[in-house]
Amino acid sequence: MKTVTAFDPRSGAACGEFATSGVDDVREAARAAAQAFESTEFGDTLRRARFLDLIADRVRQRASEIIEICSRETGLPLQRLTVEVERTSRQLSMFAEMVRAGRHLDAVIDTADPDLTPVPRPDMRRMNVPIGPVAVFGASNMPLAFGVLGGDTASALAAGCPVVIKGHPAHPGTGRLLAVIAAECVAEAGLPAGVFSYCLAADFEVGAALAQAPEITAVGFTGSLGGGRALSDIAAARPVPIPVYAEMGSLNPVVITEAALRSRSTDIADTIIGNVTAASGQYCTKPGLLFVPAGTAGDALVQTVADRLRQAQPCPLLSEPVKVRLTAAMEQLASSGDGTPVGESTPPSDVGYFVSPAVYVVGDGPLDAMPSAIEEYFGPIVLIRRYDSTDAVLEDISRLAGQLTGTVYSDPGDDVSRIVTALCRRVGRMVFDSSPVSVVVTDAQQHGGPYPASTAAWSTSVGSQAIFRFLRPVVFQNAPQGLLPAALRDDNRRSVERHRNSR
Amino acid sequence: MKTVTAFDPRSGAACGEFATSGVDDVREAARAAAQAFESTEFGDTLRRARFLDLIADRVRQRASEIIEICSRETGLPLQRLTVEVERTSRQLSMFAEMVRAGRHLDAVIDTADPDLTPVPRPDMRRMNVPIGPVAVFGASNMPLAFGVLGGDTASALAAGCPVVIKGHPAHPGTGRLLAVIAAECVAEAGLPAGVFSYCLAADFEVGAALAQAPEITAVGFTGSLGGGRALSDIAAARPVPIPVYAEMGSLNPVVITEAALRSRSTDIADTIIGNVTAASGQYCTKPGLLFVPAGTAGDALVQTVADRLRQAQPCPLLSEPVKVRLTAAMEQLASSGDGTPVGESTPPSDVGYFVSPAVYVVGDGPLDAMPSAIEEYFGPIVLIRRYDSTDAVLEDISRLAGQLTGTVYSDPGDDVSRIVTALCRRVGRMVFDSSPVSVVVTDAQQHGGPYPASTAAWSTSVGSQAIFRFLRPVVFQNAPQGLLPAALRDDNRRSVERHRNSR
Structure with missing residues (x-):
């Protein structure tokens, strides 16, 4: 037996x-x-x-x-x-x-x-x-x-x-x-x-x-x-x-505008840090890929998220296979050059299945030419893509496969309608100015999305x-x-x- | 080109x-x-x-x-x-x-x-x-x-x-x-x-x-x-x-009770003959397999349907491939012994793609052991299975795959609830005391059914x-x-x- x-x-x-x-x-x-x-x-x-x-x-x-x-x-x-x-x-x-x-x-x-x-x-x-x-x-x-x-x-x-x-x-x-x-x-x-x-x-x-x-x-x-x-x-x-x-599961892309960062950078950073570490980053709705504007406001957000995640407690993963897969995937991400860790990365703990939260900045070039940058990392890992124009975000979104969720942080003055339209083509749930992690159980809920987020x-x-x-x-x-x-x-x-x- | x-x-x-x-x-x-x-x-x-x-x-x-x-x-x-x-x-x-x-x-x-x-x-x-x-x-x-x-x-x-x-x-x-x-x-x-x-x-x-x-x-x-x-x-x-x-498509099984035959044999025969010849028997809802009671009332129905179909005009099929496939399938049905033609079968016409309507009686033994008897015949052909008890019909139905429609002709005194339940497990549309051929285009319609009637x-x-x-x-x-x-x-x-x- x-x-x-x-x-x-x-x-x-x-x-x-x-x-x-x-x-x-x-x-x-x-x-x-x-x-x-x-x-x-x-x-x-x-x-x-x-x-x-x-x-x-x-x-x-x-x-x-x-x-x-x-x-x-x-x-x-x-x-x-x-x-x-x-x-x-x-x-x-x-x-x-x-x-x-x-x-x-x-x-x-x-x-x-x-x-x-x-x-x-x-x-x-x-x-x-x-x-x-x-x-x-x-x-x-x-x-x-x-x-x-x-x-x-x-x-x-x-x-x-x-x-x-x-x-x-x-x-x-x-x-x-x-x-x-x-x-x-x-x-x-x-x-x-x-x-x-x-x-x-x-x-x-x-x-x-x-x-x-x-x-x-x-x-x-x-x-x-x-x-x-x-x-x-x-x-x-x-x-x-x-x-x-x-x-x-999916990458659950999040687009953050410059104006949103200027008006509530701390709130956004708090939400992201909470989302990436909640349940050790093992929610299928974890935001895995952030679109952050180029420039100082964006730089500051990246640094804040990276610093605070580095100070966060190591997270226990569900099982040894999850830890083995995640560790190997992170090594592949860094060695391929598709992602560069922000700050020093902490090696996984020897006791139990702990890993430390980490932030990677995605390289330049077309997203779909960097398979490691559009892969789901099941654990407390977040990837950040810097952008300098709405067109650049739209170009990136067009290269993403189906997703469970898409999130937009914007201010009322921002014209993000094209981004929302492009994300909607690829997601089952569009979230605005809040966390996509929680999936409430109601009549109005839709949890799923185009393949590979789901098969149906x-x-x-x-x-x-x-x-x-x-x-x-x-x-x-x-x-x-x-x-x-x-x-x-x-x-x-x-x-x-x-x-x-x-x- | x-x-x-x-x-x-x-x-x-x-x-x-x-x-x-x-x-x-x-x-x-x-x-x-x-x-x-x-x-x-x-x-x-x-x-x-x-x-x-x-x-x-x-x-x-x-x-x-x-x-x-x-x-x-x-x-x-x-x-x-x-x-x-x-x-x-x-x-x-x-x-x-x-x-x-x-x-x-x-x-x-x-x-x-x-x-x-x-x-x-x-x-x-x-x-x-x-x-x-x-x-x-x-x-x-x-x-x-x-x-x-x-x-x-x-x-x-x-x-x-x-x-x-x-x-x-x-x-x-x-x-x-x-x-x-x-x-x-x-x-x-x-x-x-x-x-x-x-x-x-x-x-x-x-x-x-x-x-x-x-x-x-x-x-x-x-x-x-x-x-x-x-x-x-x-x-x-x-x-x-x-x-x-x-x-x-499908076989669209039809169950006829003895009481129904006694009260309206002519109506039932008319409907079946109309269904089998309409559009040269090329509707996906053509009743292809009739369950007819053993005994004299059933014998009479089989004979009536066979006689009147033999007197009907030959039907033009949609194309030569349809005629070739149907003719080969009918030969296979007869030569396998799964079906026996009632009366003399008319050879297909040499002009155009005409074939003559025909009735076959299905042999004894489990239906799913006779592949030719549970195959769709796309043309003016109908198969008849004789039964001597409700249990025999239920046994047959249990061996059928998914169907677009199931039809029951019964009288108010008949207990056909088990037959209806069994048919419902396999069909997208249950029809009572009428023809399944017409599929009206309404909000309430359901056209499809378990595989192989449909893939969805x-x-x-x-x-x-x-x-x-x-x-x-x-x-x-x-x-x-x-x-x-x-x-x-x-x-x-x-x-x-x-x-x-x-x-």
Whole structure:
């Protein structure tokens, strides 16, 4: 039996050993999910909503236990994890509420119109149905909100799709505890066990087998570009291809104007420093590339950020592989000449997985000719590109790939409309004069963006709209009342939200 | 210069020769589309709406000319094409109206909520933006409604996405005329020429180059499983993968109960005969597989359908390749033993591309062990599976892949709920006691289904919702009014439909 060892990032010491799943296990879990998908209990939306609320309550009740294990395995601070466990619980409740109101159904009723030309319209009633079992790949950097019971799992379960989750091997104790909570709730809610299965694996082979299982109808993933793309390729090559909803991070470019620097340089520096060090720089929305004006105001900002980051505490990264990858990438950045460190760089600590925050100034020349300058650095690293005109910024933006966010700091007198337009072409979220790091869980949220920020720019992985990734519409034409799903019947006993478009 | 020859399916005689596009042409068209995408003129929704209305008017004005050429090249009857040209025109107007009202934007405004926990909510305003240039592959069987100015083109243009269309080589004169109309309208509307480009090619290489062009951000396709899957594989393997919205047809299973046969056998037979012969059986919604009860009522239906189809006129198929493929597939069906013709089969005519309608009874044994029995026959062919119990039908349905439609003919006393549930798992549209062939263009429509009916079960290729395939959401966080798109500003000068979800 293979095992995975948990390590404390602050010391590097082993803090637990966990049995892993094999290829046969994930195939079996997928089969159980397909069976659970057919059960009338899980098909009942009110019962599913109660089940989600139950998990939400249980997570909240066991918050301190979850936070303690999770902090030990990830090095993330207790306060941050306290917010994250609350968010995890809230988003489960949010989906429960959505399902109870039937808002996920997007129900539309158009009664017959015999006079419509060129063809009369029959009675048409459309609503969403779940697509089937979903494979979820938990994130390393959001061990709770995008972990075993995170946004992908919550939205898939809410949609009516059983979930097989592959927990992240960097926090196996956290994953196991959350999986135990989920399994208890499945049993308590009287649902078939296959509604939720947890697998742990460090081998890509096992994850690949999960994405290939014929019963799996979609994949939710949060992680690296390499991992997301590999899953996407596997899913596209299946005899029956399935969608992969992969959120793969980005550079999150920030444009700062000279006028903004003159009016609030200190605020901007504070926000950037907070953003770069928060969660050790391991948010997918960390601003990784700043566009700072040439000249003295810009020089001062660069110096302030560099000085204060150098004085900041070293940050523990999530795992040894994260540290190894980041250290190698930083060496490549400096040795390629694409980036020059501002001030002396501190070598990584020997104890645990600590690294020191650092600032690099990007060289001249076209951005896309400097691959190291347009790569995501997962850790407390920020790259700065100096610019001398709006046209130069526009030229740079035109060479960037898809991003989760774009941010502009400007003053009312600045004409940044062309910059905003150019950034909007490439991002899922445009942020003004504030931090892009926090991604609130609301109806209006959009978290995703053109590839490689995500594989599905039309979808979001955060917020209530995330549920629509796991649904598909079915229209019922000329159906007798008795053969319609309850939500589409005239009596609408559960008072589901419906639309009548009548066009 | 390579050319494509048009043939009259009723005689097989050549009726026109047309220059084709090469790989360089489609690449150039994609580049022009990318330039047009950046133009402020095309970005203006009111102007786009006027442009769509202009095309709609022009198509209607030149209807008789279009119909005449199209009927000669496709063998489709004038009356059917009259309806199709009207539908083509109407759907252009429908999208114009939608865009004018801003319904495609799905605009949501949530103002700031500083008291929200665990994190305060900033001002969030979300709307859809166009994804970029779209490649459209025109259908052979819907030369107008899914041709050069059909649903894919109309929805992409309405979304704000320039279109490069590869017209179908089976009706090159129709395609050229429609392309001329479109180009005239582009010029008249004062839009850049790259908004619409027409290419004609018979080589797959050219279509592949179009799907691979880096400027192309999505593909709309209506056609065969082989063609759609090939494009889907190409698009998934790109350095930047893009979505392919391919509608690839299906068997469209129909379940008929014994009680339904007893109460209205004649009506059912009439509908089936009409469905199988309409447009020479070349609708993607043609019922291709009937489940008919064992016993005398079922025997009588099979005999009636077979007798009347044998007496029906031979049907001209769209092109010689369609005839060659259908004839070979029918031979394979009979020789494999998966299907037995009812009555004597008439050999295909020597003149033109005519074939005679035919009925085959499917053999015993599991459906998925008889590949010829679960294949789409594109032409006036229907397969019949006899059943002796609901369980047998359920077993058969469980072995079917994704379908565009499922149909049930039943009487109020029949318990067909399990059949409806099973069919719903596999279809995009459930039809009751009527023909599935007509697909009305409305808000409530859903045309698509699980693979292989389509590559994107969450989307529709018919109806107003088809526009959402070519849009993606962007959220604006804490944006000053002056930097917001007009549709998200407080003043809402164009009175765009908006939602305030405030959660």
